[in-house]
Amino acid sequence: MQRLAGQVAWISGASSGIGEATARLFAQEGACVALVGRRKKLCEAIAEEIRTSGGRALALECDVSRESDIRDSIEKTAEAFGGLQIVVNNAGMVQVKMLHECSGEDWDLVMGVNVRSMFLATKYAMSYLRQSHRGYIVNVGSISSFVGQAKTPIYTTSKHAVLGLTRSIALDYAADGVRCNCVCPGITDTPMLREHLDTTPDPEATLAGRLRRVAMGVALTPLDVARSILFFSCEDSAGVTGTSLTVDCGYLTAAEWETQGKTAFME
Numbered sequence: 001m002q003r004l005a006g007q008v009a010w011i012s013g014a015s016s017g018i019g020e021a022t023a024r025l026f027a028q029e030g031a032c033v034a035l036v037g038r039r040k041k042l043c044e045a046i047a048e049e050i051r052t053s054g055g056r057a058l059a060l061e062c063d064v065s066r067e068s069d070i071r072d073s074i075e076k077t078a079e080a081f082g083g084l085q086i087v088v089n090n091a092g093m094v095q096v097k098m099l100h101e102c103s104g105e106d107w108d109l110v111m112g113v114n115v116r117s118m119f120l121a122t123k124y125a126m127s128y129l130r131q132s133h134r135g136y137i138v139n140v141g142s143i144s145s146f147v148g149q150a151k152t153p154i155y156t157t158s159k160h161a162v163l164g165l166t167r168s169i170a171l172d173y174a175a176d177g178v179r180c181n182c183v184c185p186g187i188t189d190t191p192m193l194r195e196h197l198d199t200t201p202d203p204e205a206t207l208a209g210r211l212r213r214v215a216m217g218v219a220l221t222p223l224d225v226a227r228s229i230l231f232f233s234c235e236d237s238a239g240v241t242g243t244s245l246t247v248d249c250g251y252l253t254a255a256e257w258e259t260q261g262k263t264a265f266m267e
């Protein structure tokens, strides 16, 4: 049985990684999917593959830092497929810098793409979600929603904020039948991870080092994360709202990890 038969999903950041895997999985589960992203050609190629396999998919160009792009893409999705039941706020970006190196513009950019976009997508989708018997919003957080990560102060702040936004939406729209939850991935092998690793002198060694503090010792695939997004986008998660699910191969279970030894002031 297809879990999302008759459902329409708007998925941001669908041109690669977790968003792409979610779009493909949702289409297999019977949903009409709008692949929303800045890189329209990539979204279009994925949408074409979905259509060729018998699914229903639409590619929409959208820079989630722009309010009008978000509003237009949501309206086009609802028009094309006759409604909207699922919003997956997945688009995100990371910036690797020490806090004192970040500008006010950096702050606005990362918070805009990672958090403000979720607020706006929810705002413009709400009338459609309310019209449906049930609505689902899934926000993509991170292990950085719970712990700090080195040299990514704005990213970490933005992902903590996603939890607060998720709870707030869940509370205020529960009576409308809209549930809102957050999926928090750990180390997932996507272009974002590779880009982040490439800022280090030896990316493979950096990855191996990070995986030493992951209980399962491996990186997640985008599909691993997409499966949890699916869980929150259907009645498999009936009764669950305002919560988060960490999908991290045990990253956050570690109470200790390899340290670099004494800090200078202790010597």
Ligand SMILES: NC(=O)c1ccc[n+]([C@@H]2O[C@H](COP(=O)([O-])OP(=O)(O)OC[C@H]3O[C@@H](n4cnc5c(N)ncnc54)[C@H](O)[C@@H]3O)[C@@H](O)[C@H]2O)c1
Binding pocket: 012, 013, 014, 015, 016, 017, 018, 019, 036, 037, 038, 039, 062, 063, 064, 065, 090, 091, 092, 093, 113, 140, 141, 142, 143, 184, 185, 186, 187, 188, 189, 190, 191, 192, 193, 222
């Ligand atoms: N990969 C990881 O290890 C990891 C870990 C925790 C959380 N996440 C989160 O997962 C989500 C997806 O990231 P991913 O790992 O699949 O990486 P990715 O780089 O493959 O995907 C990010 C997507 O967001 C899109 N995007 C970025 N800025 C945008 C903008 N202004 N407008 C529209 N789209 C924009 C990109 O084009 C891309 O499609 C992000 O929110 C990220 O923070 C990833």
